[in-house]
Amino acid sequence: QEVVPYCLQNCTIHGKRSKRMKVLCYRQNLSEVPSYLPWNVSILDLSENQIASLRQNNFRKLSLLQVLNVSQNQIHLIEDGTFAQTSSIEILNLTSNQLRALSSFMFDGLGSLTVLLLRENNIDRIEPSAFAHLMKLKVIDLTSNKLHSLNALDVVFKVKSLEELHIRENEIIHFTTKDIVNVPLWLRELDVSHNPISFMNVATDALYRLLSLDLSFSGTHNHTTWIIQDPCFLKGLKRLYLGGTVMTPLDILDVVQKLNCSLLEEIHLNELNLTDSDNLIEKVCLWHQNVKTLNLQGNKFKSIKGIVFENCSHLWNLDLTHNRLKVVPYISFHSLNSLQSLSLAKNEFSDVPNATSNIISLKSLDLSFNQIKKIVPKDFANLRSLQHLNLTGNRITQISSDLFPDLHNLLELNLGMNFLLEISQPFSDSLGKLEKMELNSNKMSALKKGTFRNLTSLQFLSLIDNQISTIEPGAFEGLSHLQTLFLSTNKITKETFQKGIFQGLSSLVDLQLFENYISYETSEKLDNPPFILLRSVKYLSLNSQRKSGLQHFPSNFLQGLESIVKIQAGNLVISDLDPATFSYAPTLKELDLSSNPLNPISPALFRPIPKLTELHLHKIGLQSLDFVLHINFSKLVMLRVSENQLNVIEPKHIRALPYLTFLDLRQNPFTCSCDNQMFINWSLHDLETQVLYFYQYTCAFPLASKGRKLWAFHNSSCTVDHEFILFVANTAAVILLMVVCICYRWKKQGIYTYHLLLAYIHDKRYKRTGRHKKYDYDAFVSYNTQDKEWVMNELLPTLEDKYHWRLCLHHRDFEPGKCILKNIVDNIYASRKTICVITHHYLESEWCSKEIQLASFRLFDEHKDVLVLIFLEHIPNDNLSPYHKMRKLVKKKTYLMWPQEEEEIPLFWHKLNMALKTSEGKEDE
Incomplete structure (x- = not known):
């Protein structure tokens, strides 16, 4: 097979050495499919371009292609035979194009296709044999087209392997099963939502194997008439979506009742303007005792009757999000003996409804975005099975150690976006199994010693976007299993880093400290390096310190990070780094120092980190890559030096990076001259290194070439040593001129030449003696x-x-x-x-x-x-x-x-x- 260079015009390659190679050509203003694509590409993304047609020879060599994305183009034509040589394609995405018809031979060759996405086209006609040879096709998405009737979809229903069909937003007015013939044996999911259906007639058993029917937001402004001639015509149905339909509560009850032959497990009745006076919930649960999920979000429930759920003892999931609930009677949920998930988010509760404490089987409770101001111990009494508790977006100002006495099995607690000023007492040992806690976007300014000492199973702790400036030594003690700690966007300063503040975090892997106020006056060694105890940390983020930035980076700031793999230290206004800075991080693989005025950069800086695979030096003012010449970058795979002041890339720079896979040099002021001849040729033809978006690089010098493409520089003249020829010619001319002029200007030029010679001898003497002059x-x-x-x-x-x-x-x-x-x-x-x-x-x-x-x-x-x-x-x-x-x-x-x-x-x-x-x-x- 033909070996393709790594650099492709308008495309990037990922995973060239793997079996699933990706070629990404999205957002490149392409007008046609590139002809230079590598034969062994597995995933090809051509989305968001200006491609108008797909031709027979576009994919002729791509026999290994498995995923093709040509969405968001202007494709109005696909020639017959376009996919004749691409029998391995499994997913084809043609979303958001201008197709009008699907011809009989358009998809020939796609014998392995399982997913076909045709959303948002102008399709109004499908020829009889369009899908005839797609023997493995499981999913067809025809959302937002112009297939106004089920008759126009007859060919789709003939796809025997079809499991999932989406035909929402097609202006379908009449839906009758009489128009559906030859229903696929394995069809399980049908989405006809967002159509103006005025007449819904289940007149045959064509869909009796269907598991999921989505009719949400269907119907006209007037009404939708339902006719179900036999309740068992949809006997296989388990999921029914009626949310947002133009139906009265009585109509909905009628439909649900007529489906009593179906073993419904999910009923979605969201955004139907239902109220507590409609008496709908009781009857739904009575008629369908297999229902495990009931979705009532986005309605107008202001209150709930005490006995409304008495027939719903079989429910597992109840969603009452985005209603107007303020009070729920104590006995409202008493009958929900099997309920595992309850969402009361986005209502108007000012207190935790005490009715929730009756649901002893509950595993997940969502009370986010209400107006709850405080919580008390009895709020969660008896909820011994609760694993997930979400209190985000309320107005809670205080929490204390005794608030969660019975939550011994809680795994996740979210208290973000409240008004917590402090955690006055340590969390109780009842939360001993807690694994994840979010306290982000509160008003806390300090963390006290021992606050988390009882949370011995905690693995994730987020304190992002508070006002934390003080962390007492021992604040994190007890968190021996914590792996992720987010302290970003606070007011942490160098004074915050008291000795021992990270004590107890023996398992910490990820520490984020970006957007704080960490700053030092000098680069001298610290007596108490902040990370001295964090020997397991692999990922450290320090980006974008506020005010004046980090500026000076103490030489032993990273001391203790024996396992560090990745450091993000961009946009810190660092102007100088001590050569010993990274000697404390010998395991470092990824380093980002972008947007720091580090030029010139000392080669000695990188010598202690020989395992480096990624180096990001975007926008640091680099004027040369000479620093790579003195370091053994034997493992470096990615070098990003975009938006610098690089004019010339010399052969010695390329030779110093033998294993480089990605080189990003975008937005540098390149010189279009013979000095860059080797770099241009290498970028265009190298098989191992990809110069990212090389074809977009432009010339900055000389001014006559400014704005021209670097790759188009004609370097044929570089093969002749014009400088040598000019040198010989000029030398002869100068000698001749000197002979003519020497008599005329002998005195003045003689003196000058004499001193010039003296300077030369002066220079040679010091070079020879090797003396060090003061x-x-x-x-x-x-x-x-x-x-x-x-x-x-x-x-x-x-x-x-x-x-x-x-x-x-x-x-x-x-x-x-x-x-x-x-x-x-x-x-x-x-x-x-x-x-x-x-x-x-x-x-x-x-x-x-x-x-x-x-x-x-x-x-x-x-x-x-x-x-x-x-x-x-x-x-x-x-x-x-x-x-x-x-x-x-x-x-x-x-x-x-x-x-x-x-x-x-x-x-x-x-x-x-x-x-x-x-x-x-x-x-x-």
Whole structure:
């Protein structure tokens, strides 16, 4: 079989090395099915595009395809034979297209198809043989089409293997079983809801095997007439949905009564405007004593009669959500001896209805979103079987240890979105089996010692969105089985991390602390690292600390996280990380440091985490991938460096990442030049690494190519070494020119050449002797006199007064009487770095040109990092062409651009300060 490159235009590949390979091409504005899809794709998603038709050759090579999603396109035509070679497809999703008719041969070849989704098309006609060869088809969804009658669906009912049919929203007015012939033997579920059915006639036993019939929200504005000629014509029915139908309570009772031959287990009577005066519940339970689920949500019950459920002793699930109940008589639920689930959510209770305490069999009680202000011990008395209690969205302000005396089997307790100010006493040991507790979105500011000590089985605890700033040491003691702790969106600060606050969490796996107020003044080691006791934690989230962000990251902040696998530390305003930071997390596999101003990033930072498989460095200001050259990234599978300042990806960067599967470089300012030739070819043809959405990358440089696609760069010219040819030609021309001009300008140029030679010898001597020179200045400033105002008013005060660097300026520090060139040479070599302030005036200056040439010796000969370029204004690429070395320098080295926006100026000074801090190491270091 043909081997397909990993990079596909407008698509991404997932699981290429697995048996179920996914190709995702959704939301790519495709007008047709791509022709370059890999032959071994198993799952293909082409949804949300502009595809108008499916053609015979679109899927010809995809014999292993099992799932095809082409929903939300503009498909109006599917050619006969389109699926002739795709016999493995099991699920076909054609939802939200513009199909009008299903032809006889449209689906030929889909012998393995089990699910066909055709929702939201314009289908008004299905030809007789459309499904003839679909021998395994179990589910057909024709919701929201234009099949106005059951006659139009005759071909559908002939699918012998059909188990589930959805024909809701098809403008069906008359439903009579006389129109249904050849009903599939295995048809179990029929959905005809949301149709304007005015006449419902069960005149034959065509649907006698049906298990579920959904007629909810059907009927016209006037009325729906039902005729059931024989109660046993629907004798197999177990689930009946009548919610939202245009029927009076008497009509509903009539229908339910006539179905007395059916062994109904679920009856859905939601949103029918029922009230307690309709006397409907008693009769439903009397006529159908097998009913286990009764759905009455969304009605208008204000109260319940004391005996309303006396015939419902067989009920398992009762849903009274979204009514107007305020009071329920004590004896109302007394007869519900088998009830396991009761929902009274979204009513108007101000107290827990005491009637619930009579249901001794109850396992789940939902009282969420009422107006309950307090709970007392008797509220849940006798509910010894209760496992799930939901009190979300009420107005509870206090809870105490004795509130749940009999809930010995409770597994889940939800008290979120209330007004809890504190937990004044520890939870009682009656909740010893509790596994999950939610206390999110309350008003708690502190957690006291021992609060959870009796919840020895708790595995999940959410305290998200409170105001917690104080956690007493020992607050979590006793939670030896807790695996997940959510403390996000609180007011936790560094002061919160007292010694021992995480004591007792020996089994904790997932800790979330994002959106708090954690911040440190320095990166120095902490005396009490906060996670020192969390040796089992695998997942830690610290993202987006509020106010000024985390900024400084203490070097031993992660100490104790011996099992950590994933750390999310994005958007924290971290500008520097100690190289030892991750030495405390040797098992780390996934790291996210996105949206932090970390550039430059030290390679030493990643050396302690050799097991890293995913690294996310989105939007950190990276200007080079050189950091990967000094680390053994032997297990790295995913590298995300989108929205940075990367211009060129060099071969050495690619070679340093041998096992990379996904590389995300979106929204970087790439240079369309021969420098990127190898990267472009590799991205297009590599079989192991996928450069995500590579075909969307655009050029930022040179300006003439700005906005063009990077992949379309014509690199044929790169095969000829034009630079060498030009070099030879220019050298010959320069020599000839020098011979002509040497006599005319001998004195001036001779002096210059002499000092240039001295600088070269000076540089070579220090390189040879290896002596370490002590510098008089931190930086020599090379600038044109017309830019003196910016140098004196901006650069000088900031670097000397604020950051305390020693600068050398020619008008201030040159030795009077000494030759200018001698002054330049001596002071450049007496300074650690040279700062060139580049403008159009600078490029036109003869002396500035000499200064940058002299300063370049150390950079181009010894590769010392001694040159810092500051562009005060935009210099087009063409304008740099005469300055060949400077042009290459701008392509390869860090340079700074004076920002136009005032709010970006502090970041500019920070970057310049960091550039002056770097030592003289090799360029690649």
